[in-house]
Every structure is written in structure tokens, then in C-alpha cells.
Amino acid sequence: MALGVSKKEKIDDLADTAGVSLAASAWKRLRRSPVFLIGATIIGIFIMVSLLSPWLAPHDPSDKMLIEQVVKARNEIPPAQPGHPLGGDLQGRDFFSRLLVGSQQTLIVGVGATLIGLTGGLILGTLAGAIGGWVDSVVMRLVDVMLSLPSLLLAFSIAAMFARPSQFTVILAVAIVQIPVFARLLRGSMLAQRHSDHVLAATALGVKKGAIVFRHMLPNSLSPVIVQSTLVLATAIIEAAALSFLGLGNPDDRIPEWGQMLGDVQNVFDTHPHLAAWPAVCIIIVALGFTLMGETLREALDPKNRR
Amino acid sequence: MLRYTIRRLIQLVGVVLVLSLLLFAWMRLLPGGPVSALLGERATPESREALTKQLGLDQPIIVQYFKFLGRAASGDFGVSTGVQPGDSALDIFVQRFPATIELSFFAIVIAILVGVPLGYLAAKRRGGLFDNLSVVGSLIGVAVPVFFLAYVLKDAASAALGLPSFGRQGDINATRVTGFFTLDGIITGEFDATLDALKHLILPAIALATIPFAVIFRITRAAVLDVLDEDFVRTAESKGLTASVIRRRHVLRNSMLPVVTTIGLQTGALLSGAVLTEKVFVIPGVGQALAIGFERRDYPVLLLLIIMATIVYVVVNLLVDLSYALIDPRIRTR
Numbered sequence: 081m082a083l084g085v086s087k088k089e090k091i092d093d094l095a096d097t098a099g100v101s102l103a104a105s106a107w108k109r110l111r112r113s114p115v116f117l118i119g120a121t122i123i124g125i126f127i128m129v130s131l132l133s134p135w136l137a138p139h140d141p142s143d144k145m146l147i148e149q150v151v152k153a154r155n156e157i158p159p160a161q162p163g164h165p166l167g168g169d170l171q172g173r174d175f176f177s178r179l180l181v182g183s184q185q186t187l188i189v190g191v192g193a194t195l196i197g198l199t200g201g202l203i204l205g206t207l208a209g210a211i212g213g214w215v216d217s218v219v220m221r222l223v224d225v226m227l228s229l230p231s232l233l234l235a236f237s238i239a240a241m242f243a244r245p246s247q248f249t250v251i252l253a254v255a256i257v258q259i260p261v262f263a264r265l266l267r268g269s270m271l272a273q274r275h276s277d278h279v280l281a282a283t284a285l286g287v288k289k290g291a292i293v294f295r296h297m298l299p300n301s302l303s304p305v306i307v308q309s310t311l312v313l314a315t316a317i318i319e320a321a322a323l324s325f326l327g328l329g330n331p332d333d334r335i336p337e338w339g340q341m342l343g344d345v346q347n348v349f350d351t352h353p354h355l356a357a358w359p360a361v362c363i364i365i366v367a368l369g370f371t372l373m374g375e376t377l378r379e380a381l382d383p384k385n386r387r
Numbered sequence: 388m389l390r391y392t393i394r395r396l397i398q399l400v401g402v403v404l405v406l407s408l409l410l411f412a413w414m415r416l417l418p419g420g421p422v423s424a425l426l427g428e429r430a431t432p433e434s435r436e437a438l439t440k441q442l443g444l445d446q447p448i449i450v451q452y453f454k455f456l457g458r459a460a461s462g463d464f465g466v467s468t469g470v471q472p473g474d475s476a477l478d479i480f481v482q483r484f485p486a487t488i489e490l491s492f493f494a495i496v497i498a499i500l501v502g503v504p505l506g507y508l509a510a511k512r513r514g515g516l517f518d519n520l521s522v523v524g525s526l527i528g529v530a531v532p533v534f535f536l537a538y539v540l541k542d543a544a545s546a547a548l549g550l551p552s553f554g555r556q557g558d559i560n561a562t563r564v565t566g567f568f569t570l571d572g573i574i575t576g577e578f579d580a581t582l583d584a585l586k587h588l589i590l591p592a593i594a595l596a597t598i599p600f601a602v603i604f605r606i607t608r609a610a611v612l613d614v615l616d617e618d619f620v621r622t623a624e625s626k627g628l629t630a631s632v633i634r635r636r637h638v639l640r641n642s643m644l645p646v647v648t649t650i651g652l653q654t655g656a657l658l659s660g661a662v663l664t665e666k667v668f669v670i671p672g673v674g675q676a677l678a679i680g681f682e683r684r685d686y687p688v689l690l691l692l693i694i695m696a697t698i699v700y701v702v703v704n705l706l707v708d709l710s711y712a713l714i715d716p717r718i719r720t721r
Contacts, residue, residue: 229700233693353542375526
């Protein structure tokens with residue numbers, strides 16, 4: 081009698097625990113992780129500021145309102161003053177407003193590069209993993225060629241291909257470098273699933289190949305891809321700064337971007353260090369935020385850590 | 388083993404051919420191209436046409452590419468148009484390569500010497516204050532743009548520590564033997580020259596080392612954590628082996644495989660980072676030539692240097708793969 085009850089309870093218990101999806105259990109662990117919360121808070125603030133920056137910024141970031149205080153001969157720039165808490169930049173524009181508005185383009189660069197890289201990788205990886213055969217060989221050889229170049233060097237080379245650099249060419253250069261990484265990730269997880277039980281079951285039930293790939297295999301490959309995307313958001317922003325530093329960035333600085341602000345002041349690092357330090361600190365904090373989120377996500381989504 | 392090496396080398400040849408074809412096509416398809424680079428924007432159409440014919444640029448790209456390969460086989464990769472105008476691209480590479488190897492070597496040595504012990508200690512004290520601090524430190528290390536850190540070291544640290552804020556230039560008054568500033572002094576007995584060269588190297592090497600350090604640290608920590616959980620470590624402990632024997636023979640040796648792989652992959656970060664670091668510290672290496680080449684669109688130099696960087700990267704990673712057998716005897720038998 082007592083045995084029967086406990087057995088039933090046990091089964092109920094099992095039914096309950098088995099019903100928790102990986103995402104749900106991961107979220108449960110993430111909520112309790114202070115590191116994830118710090119990362120998420122940083123990114124939350126960053127996204128809020130970048131969305132609201134046109135209204136938050138006290139001045140127009142492209143208005144050279146303090147130009148008369150810039151003395152080229154004596155290398156003087158507008159100091160901090162009422163209404164301009166951080167002073168002006170080399171062209172007499174309000175530095176604080178530029179920093180605020182800069183968050184927007186920085187977010188666009190990060191998200192744009194990640195989305196393009198992800199889409200490219202998704203297409204190539206799915207083709208290679210799902211079709212296999214010669215398609216797989218061709219795609220993987222292409223990926224091998226791209227991966228045999230140091231990644232940042234590849235980004236520099238791609239950026240240098242464009243005769244007229246712009247924000248878009250920066251995003252493209254940073255994004256293309258990420259394609260082989262995503263492609264490899266997806267292909268690997270597709271191959272691993274090819275002979276797994278759920279795919280065999282779907283095949284046996286007569287589900288069409290396309291449906292198997294998109295409904296059964298792709299959703300199961302997403303967690304490493306999400307982790308990688310979060311980490312790429314960080315590297316994209318840092319790499320965009322490196323491109324600007326080498327003169328391969330967007331030459332149009334009316335609408336600012338942090339990497340561009342940092343790369344463009346390289347000649348005045350010693351005399352006006354704050355012009356570099358502010359955008360650099362912003363980049364470091366945001367990159368750190370994405371990395372903290374990515375790393376804790378990776379740990380939480382790892383089935384090995386599932387309890 | 389030998390067959391594996393040969394197969395990888397053949398693959399490398401394939402990669403270099405595909406890559407050079409892509410780079411070559413890119414150079415030729417660019418608006419203006421080499422003719423504008425040589426004559427400037429204001430050249431007359433007649434002189435442009437004459438030069439186009441003279442350079443063979445009116446032929447199909449694939450024909451031009453095979454001619455280029457023929458010249459390249461005899462060491463002629465074209466003439467620099469921007470980095471050192473008039474010099475041959477190959478000379479520029481040969482002159483500048485030692486400085487970059489020297490810098491990268493010191494950077495990776497710093498990264499390993501700091502990263503591996505720190506990673507081991509952090510894993511041993513998992514969850515402790517030291518572990519958490521060093522993990523956060525390594526994450527910040529990856530988040531800092533290399534060139535920004537380089538400028539901070541150049542402007543702030545050099546003054547504070549009394550170190551030179553520029554890399555060693557070609558103007559050194561010591562006997563040159565190998566092209567490596569540090570090595571030359573030791574060979575010729577001019578030890579003050581070696582010391583001077585080292586002083587010039589410290590700050591750039593630290594700047595270049597941050598990202599490899601952060602990655603090596605984290606991989607070491609993760610690998611040691613994995614190994615510490617293994618049964619054979621518990622067995623070793625229960626056998627009563629001393630802590631240092633367990634550390635050397637059982638833990639470190641078994642956790643080195645992923646670390647060594649990472650060190651190989653970090654050559655890529657070093658080569659790209661050298662472009663930024665050498666530009667900041669004005670070090671006359673390959674990285675600086677690439678930086679100037681990108682800026683002034685010096686295609687012959689870019690083509691050669693990018694291919695060389697690829698070869699170095701692939702070969703280093705091949706050597707790393709081969710070294711597995713030395714570290715792990717289980718791989719040798721397979």
C-alpha cells in the first residue's frame with residue numbers, strides 16, 4: 081500500500097522533471113548567476129541608452145558648436161564647461177553627446193555584423209550538414225581557406241577591398257570573418273544529429289527531409305549558435321575599432337561610433353588622452369557585458385551541468 | 388605521421404594557391420588598380436593605356452595570374468607602391484620579418500609563462516577569490532582593444548617605468564648578423580645591445596601578449612579542472628604520491644593538449660595583433676608594413692605579406708598538431 085503510493089509519487093516526480101526543457105532549466109540557473117545578471121544589466125542599459133540617445137543627448141553630435149575654442153596651432157580643444165560636461169572634441173563638437181549617440185551606431189555594428197555572419201554561417205552550415213556529399217566538401221574547403229587566415233587579418237583585408245569605406249563595409253568585413261565559425265558549429269551539430277534517434281524516428285514516420293532539417297535538426301543546434309552570437313557581438317565591436325585605427329573604417333564621422341571615435345584620435349593620444357579613454361572604456365564595458373552573458377549562457381546550456 | 392604531414396602540406400599549397408588567386412583578382416578588379424597607383428589620378432588616358440599594355444593588364448585575369456605565378460616562382464612578387472616605394476615586395480618581407488618574429492616570440496612567451504601557472508592556480512582554488520578575480524581579469528583582457536592598451540602602455544607605463552616608448556629602429560649601432568636584435572648582441576658579445584633591444588621590446592610584447600594570455604589562462608584553467616576530476620588523479624593521491632609529482636606527471640601533462648592547441652591558434656592573434664602593436668610602437672616589422680600597406684593600398688606588398696602570414700599560421704598549427712605525439716604517447720600508437 082505504502083509502496084504503491086511512493087511509486088506513484090516517484091513516477092509523478094519523474095514526469096515533472098523530465099518535462100523541464102533545457103532552455104527552462106538553463107534559465108533557472110541563469111537567474112541565480114550573479115555574473116549573468118551583471119552582464120545582462122550592462123547590456124540592458126547599453127541597449128536602452130542607444131535607443132533613447134537621440135533624446136538623451138543634450139546637443140546635436142555633428143554640430144561644431146564649440147569650434148571657436150579649438151586652436152589648431154596650440155593643439156587646444158574645448159575643456160569641460162557648463163552644458164558640456166566632457167568638453168568638445170577636435171572639431172568642437174559636444175563630446176558627451178557624441179558618446180551617447182555613439183552607442184547607437186556601435187549597437188548597429190555589433191548586431192549587424194553578428195546577423196550577417198550568422199545568416200551566412202547558417203546557410204553554409206545547413207547546406208553542408210544536411211545535404212552532405214560534394215556540397216559538404218566544397219563548403220568545408222571554402223571554410224578551411226577562410227580559417228587558414230588569421231581572422232582579424234582577414235577582416236583587415238576584406239575592409240581594404242572596398243575603394244570607398246563606409247559603416248556598411250566595416251560591418252561586412254567583420255561579419256564575413258565570422259561566417260566560417262558559425263558554419264562549422266552548425267555543420268558539426270547537424271552531423272552529430274544525423275543518426276540520432278529523433279531524426280531516425282522522423283525519417284521512419286515519413287517526414288520530408290526539409291521539414292526534418294528545419295523543424296528537428298536546426299532547433300536542436302541553436303544553443304551553441306546563440307552562445308557564439310553573444311560572443312561575436314563583443315568581438316565585432318572591438319574589431320570595428322581596429323579597422324578605424326588602420327584607416328579602414330567609416331570616414332564619415334557626422335554620426336559617431338565608439339570604435340571610430342577611438343580610432344580617429346590616435347594622433348592625439350598623448351595630448352588629449354580623455355578623447356580616447358571615454359570611447360575605449362565604453363567599448364570595454366559593453367564587450368565585457370556581452371562576454372559575461374555569452375560565457376554564463378554557455379555554461380548554463382551545457383547539458384553536462386544540468387541538474 | 389609522415390603521410391599526415393605530407394597531406395597537410397599539400398593542403399597548404401592548395402590554400403595558398405586559392406588565396407593568392409583571390410587576392411590577385413581583387414587587386415586587379417579594383418577601380419584604378421596598379422595603373423592609378425603608379426601614375427596617380429591625373430594621368431592622361433594615353434599614358435594609362437600604354438602602361439596597361441606594358442604591364443600586361445589588358446590580358447584576362449587568369450592569364451595574368453599564371454604569369455604572376457611564374458614570376459613569383461623566381462622570387463619576383465612585384466614592386467612596392469606605398470610602404471617603401473620602389474623596393475621589391477620580397478625584400479620588404481625579408482627585411483622586416485625578424486622584428487615581427489622577435490616581438491611575437493616574446494609576447495607568446497610572456498603569455499605562456501603567466502597564463503599557464505595562473506590557470507593552474509585558479510583551477511586548484513576553484514570558486515575562491517583568486518579564481519574569480521583572475522577569471523574576470525582575463526575577460527577584461529579580451530575586451531580591451533589591443534591598440535588602445537598599446538597606447539596606454541606607450542604613453543603612461545613607459546614614463547613611469549623609464550622604458551623606451553618606441554620599438555627598436557634600424558639605426559642600432561651594433562653588428563647585425565641575423566636580423567634579430569636580441570640574438571645579434573648575444574652572438575657578437577655586445578650584451579648591452581641585447582639589453583637595449585630587450586628594453587625596447589618589453590612594452591610592445593606585453594601589449595601583444597594580453598589576448599593570447601587571456602585565452603591561454605582560461606583554457607589551462609578549464610583543462611586542469613577537467614583533469615582534477617579524473618580517477619587517475621584520485622588514485623595518484625591515494626597512492627601517497629607527493630603533490631609536486633601529481634602536479635607534474637598527472638595533472639599538468641594531461642591538461643596540456645588543449646593548451647598547446649590554443650597556443651598554436653594564438654599565432655593568428657599574434658600576427659593580426661602585430662599589425663596594431665607595431666603601428667603604435669613604430670616597430671619596423673611585417674605588421675607595420677601591413678598597416679601602412681592597408682592605408683596606402685600597396686597591393687603587391689599586401690599580397691605577399693598576407694600569403695606569408697597564412698603560411699606561417701598554417702605551418703605553426705601543423706607543428707602544434709605534430710607535437711601532440713610528444714606530449715601524449717597514446718596518440719603515437721594510433
